[in-house]
Every structure is written in C-alpha cells, then in structure tokens.
Amino acid sequence: MYVLEMNHVSKSFPGVKALDDVTLKVKSGTVHALMGENGAGKSTLMKCLFGLYSMDEGEIRFNGEPVAINNVKEALSLGISMIHQELHLIPYRSVMENIWLGRFPRIGGAKSPVIDHQAMYERTDQLLKDLNLNSITPNDLLRTLSVSKAQSVEIAKAVSYDSKIIIMDEPSSSLTENEVEHLFSIIRSLRQRGVAIIYISHKMEEILKISDEVTIMRDGHYVGTWEASELTTATIIKRMVGRDLTHRFPSGESNIGKELLRVENYTSPNPRSFKHVSLTLHEGEILGLGGLVGAQRTEVMEAVFGLRLHNEGALYVRGKKVTINNSYDAKKYGMALLTEERRATGIFPVLSVQQSSA
Template identity: 65%
Template sequence: MASNEYVLEMSGISKSFPGVKALDNVSIKVKRGSVHALMGENGAGKSTLMKCLFGIYSADSGEILLNGRKVAFADTNQALTSGISMIHQELHPIPYRSVMENIWLGRYPVRNYGIFRLIDTKKMFRDTKKLFEDLKMEIDPARWVVELSVSKIQSMEIAKAVSYSSEVIIMDEPTSSLTGNEVEHLFGIIRKLRAEGVAIIYISHKMEEILEIADDVTIMRDGRHVGTYAASELTTDLIISKMVGRDLTNRFPPRENVPGEVTMRVESLSSSEHMSFKDVSFDVRKGEIFGIGGLVGAKRTELVESLFGLRGIKSGKIWIDGKQVHIPNPIQAKRHKIALLTEERRTTGIFPVLSVFDNTLIANIDRYVRPNRLLDRKRGSADVARSIDMLHVKTPSAATFMKNLSGGNQQKVIVARWLLTEPEILILDEPTRGIDVGAKYEIYTIIADLARRGKTIIMITSEMPELIGMSDRIMVMCEGRATGILDGNEATQERIMTLATQFM
C-alpha cells in the first residue's frame, strides 16, 4: 500500500483568521524515518500548519492521515497520545517547578497507596535521569527551571518531545537558543531517531542546518505550498528564491541615503545586569542604517533598551551630537530625540483595544494639550491622517481598534507614533518580525526613506538577508560582546555567523 511509506499525510489544509488567510490548501506528506524540513519566511504559515496538526488549531478544511487513518485532534492531548509530539517555537517552561515536573507534565507517573494515587517522584526522577543519559544531556532533573540557562531549557524541551516515544516529532525552531555544540548534539539525536523510524518535521530558518539534516524540504510562501524537494537537489540560493518567490535583488528597496557626521557615539558600554552586554563601543551617523546582528541571547535588545533608558548601565559613555549624555529613563531618551520600536510588538508596543488614533498619538500626547488641558483633537486627527497616508497604513479608519490591523500595519502605526516625536535617532528592534512579505518591503521602504531624510537608524534584526540587505554597516554581537563591525557591502552570511558564534 502506497500510504505505508508515509507516516503522515496532510492534504488540502486551509485555515483563516479574521482578516488573514493563514493557510491556503496546503498539502504535505512525511515519510517514516525521515527528516522533513518545513521552510518559509515568517508568516508563511509553517507554525500554523503544525498547530493544525497538533490540535492547537482546528483547520477550516482539509484532511490529516496518520498511518493511513484519518485523524482530527480536538486537543493536544489526543495528538500526544496518537504519537505526535512537538517542540514549540516559543519555549513553554513552567519556571518555578523542577525539570522533571516539566518533562512529565500531563502524564506524571503515579503509584497506588491504598485508595490514594500519588505521584511516584522516585520513578519520575529515575526516568528523567535515564532520558537525559540516553540523550547525553547534562541536566539535573530536580533543579528548578528558573535556574537553567535558555539553551538548557531548550534541551529540556527537546528531551521532553523525545520522551513521548512518538512516531512524528515536530521541531519548530529547536535550535534558536542552542550553541554550536548543542546543535550538533541535537543532530545526533535526530539521526538516531530517524534510524529508529521516527519522522521529524523540522522547521528552521537556518539554511545550513536544513541542508545538513533534512531528507526532504517543503517550502511554503504566504500560506501556500510552493513545493516539496529532495534536500540533495537544493542549494541555499534556490531555497531562498523559492521562499521569497522573486529574485533576491528585489527584496530590498534601493537606498539613496548618504551617511553624514556622527550623531551617537557609544564607548565601552556595560550593562548593570548580570550576564548582559559588556564593553560595547560603536558610533552611528546621520542618515545611516546601522544594523545589529547576532543570535538570540546576544543581548542586542538589552543594549538598545539601555540606550533608551529602559535598563541600567554600569559603566561606559554615550555621546549625542558631541555632547556626553546620561539617559536614565525613556523620558530623557525622548528629550534626546531617541525613539525605540520595541521587539515584542504585542506586549510592549501596541494598545490593542485603543484606536489607531490613540495608538499613533500616545507617545506624543503632551503636544496636543490645549491651554484648557483638553486634547486638541482636530490637530491630532490631522497628524494621524497624515501619518496613515504617508506610511500607507491600511485601516478602515483612525477609529479602528489596533488589534484589528494586520501585523505589518500595526508596525507602521508604531513607526508613525515615533516619527511624530520627531526623533533624530530611531532604534528599531526586529521591525519586521511577524510581518508578511509584502508588508516587509513597505517597512524597508519607510526605513530607507527615513535614512535618506537624515535620520539615524539603528536596527536589530535576526533575519540575515534583511541585515545584509538594509544596513550600511553591521555590528555583530555574541554573548553580550560586540565581535565586529562590518561594512554592509562586504558582509556575508558566513562572516556574520562567524562573528555571531565567536565565543560559542
């Protein structure tokens, strides 16, 4: 029977969220004992597809066959008991509990003591120890998760997914917080599982990883299935062009900015926080786009949040326009004409149940206060309308709730908010995360235009092409240190990766 070769077949899966068609008729077949990579840009629908499989979402249409039998999981428990486990992109630890309690959550071993069924802590400890030994991981099962490093937590999540003895393991960005050695270690585990007949669905942005470990590669774009290929017939360039669906040269708008004199200079800046950035020096120029690259955990966000006065500084100096400045809080940062677009748009950027109007003006509301202490709504409306127009924000009206806008348009509103403060230095932390490809281009255009008009742009991004394609210069960080500053023209993925992993 043909279906025997495939442990999992998903066909014709569609899923819509209000205003977005996240998945449009996607099909994918996974062979048993294989590593099947799922690739695509952010927002291509990879995670959504996996969540449909895993019972977190229910697909609007389509069919899932597991071992040739039709399944539709109403919740994750059904998926887990049917032989599918998942390493989630966002880590899901329970911080103030032990490692073993995290691993066996939802299926704690119990023993009968008379009429009582109590947790068998000893067995749990033994099983966890054995699991870690089998996987050659060194984690103490009894430790509290808050005491672990992020990479250990990710290892723990990997061990947890393996411990279900599933036929299919979904790994959604399993290496995002791992060091080079740990990635190799994970690949060892994956190869062993594959040899045992387990199918792995592997989601990653990292081309080298995919080409090293995957047997088959399915590429998605904008919620659609682009194609499934044998990994051996693919190259990095081929994958990228299929992912973005157009030539790489067109991914970024032309830039006409000309870097001028230095606006901000940072010398030997060290964080007041434990294990954060140390001894970072750089300068940025008027009209320059200064990219900051590095892996997750390189402390880039901590650095820019310190520049904005959100986090403390232990030592080091900051100059703006030649004058040494002290920025203890965001109010001071605003006075120095610095603006920060935070990384976590949903948690620290938007006010979901306030209107686009309010979201646009909120950072700047002082300037709309009339002498009678009431807000000058007319002037506000004019500015909001101008912003919506200038940044091409797609919204039914300025009164629409922010939560009803797409991610890209929310981001534009936040850009508008900070532009109204008339900043000279604009810090963007992952400005295109979670935004669809088309909207990304628009954000790039806005950034390029701001630089052309003489603004200083500092941009953190974890997307390598974006970093290379947009930056005039690139500072790479690793474990809290600046490991090098590259010219945008001479930067390559390899050079950046070398610097980004220098201390690992």
C-alpha cells in the same frame, strides 16, 4: 512508507484562506523542512496536525491509516508532539515536574494521590541521559535554565511521550550558533531512532544542513516537495516567493549624516565584563556590533542605555556630553532599546499595547 500524510488540507479564518489544498508527506526517520514566507500557512498546518485547529477539509493519515485529531491529547497519544516557538514551560517548577505535568507517576496506582518523586526523578534522569543532556538535572528549576536548555527540556518532554513525529516551529530563532549545533545533534539522534522531525525555519543554510526533504508553501498553497540535496538557497527562495530574486537584500542606499551618538572608553566595574569600548553612530547609519557569545555586546548596549553601570568612559549625544543613569534618561535623549529577550524584558504581556508603550 510515510509515517504522516496530510492530503487536501484546507482551513479558512474569517477573511483569509490560510490553507488551500495542502499536501505534506513525511517519512519516518527523516528531517522534513517546511518552508514558506511569513503567512504562507506553515504554523496553521502544524496546528491542524497537533489538534489545536480543526481542518475545514482534508485528511490525515498516520502510518497509512486515516486518523481524526480533535485535540492535543489525541495528537500526543498518537505520538505527535510540537515544540512551539515561544516555550510553554512553567518557570517555578522543576525540569521533571514540567516534563511529567498532568501524568505524574503515583505510588499505589494511577488514582492514588501520592506522587512518586523517586520514579519521576529516575525516569527524567534516564530521559536526559538518553538525549545526552548532561548539563540539565531533573531538579533544576526551569527559570534558572537558558533558553536553549529550556528548549532541550521541551524536546525531552516530547520524547517522553514516545513521539513518532516531533514538530519544531522555528526552534532556532532564539539560539546562538553553538546552541543550534547542539539542537542539531539532538535532532540527528532522534532521527536515528526513527523519529520524524518536521522542522520550520527561515534559515536556508540551516535547512540545507539538517533536512532530508523540504516541502515549500506559498500563500496557503502547496508548491512541492524536494530532496534537500537537490536544492540550493536560490532555488528555495525562488519557489517560496514564486519568482527569481536577483537581490535577496534590497540595495543599500544609505545617507549618512552627522554624528548622533559617541561612546568613548566605556568600561564596566565588573572586571570580567566590557573594557575600553568606543563606537560612533551617525544619522541614517546601521552599526553592527559583532562578537562571539559572551563577548559582552548586550552588556555594552545596556550600559549605554543606563541599565548597567560603567565606571569609566563618556557618552556624547549630538556631540554634547551626557549622563545616562537609567532608561528614563535614555528615553529623554531619544533612544530606544529592543531587548534580547522580549518576553522577559521587552514587553508587559498582561498590559495593552497602549499601556505598554506609555
């Protein structure tokens, strides 16, 4: 009845016992949430299952049979796929090339050097149709797709391996609410086909909505497994942290001081972008900027930081009118911007920390 059993799994890294006698039992055709605080061992357990790490102790059973998973290829051939938090696709290749990478269909047999683009296109088209991914076509370049669509391609790729178990490690962390709904509809259709999904997330409401069962881990230990319908946000948190949490968020003592930044009537030269935006920020204040997707929140902040044009409006730092035309100006006034897509615009992955922050 279990498609997957992981029993007595232990794994140490130098100085840390990341997993200590952990159990995970997953039924086919269910969504199984794996929960725990940061560092609880969730990703390590999944990497053991996907053949990225080898376990120090323990066994894995697949459909009741003990199996050895020594590398990713073995995991994939058993029907286990993993969708990582950071997507692993190739930006300058098409959707179909990304999906079939390493196993392109060939004209004249597997050893032939001639790639069968027609077959690859048709298989991809069918795969996308089966998953209702109608806004993606096999020839789309990956770099032109949104994060959510790129993730859908990863899921299609997982499905193309005829996976029985799909691991999703924090798949919703960079998605908007609508995109999460879309992800859930894909997950539900996979579940209907008998696929088991292992879903890692910190978002309680999401977990309670999408999962059938929940396994909770704490500090590398197995806490237990429950039906999602038996759990509430409060009971999950209690089991994750091991004590009652009466205050989920620390009480908000704030000491609001003088005005730091004032944006007056900022308007974009682009008529479809922001218009007449004003806001005031004080010392010690956290100012929330709300709005639906597409409301131009990011654009306003980028304009304030000098990354986008505005053709109307004024900016004041500590009451003094200033002009910020680029990020150097913004830095000069003591501003910093943590960007939405940190990999693309926030960091230089090939530079050291020291060079990046200079």
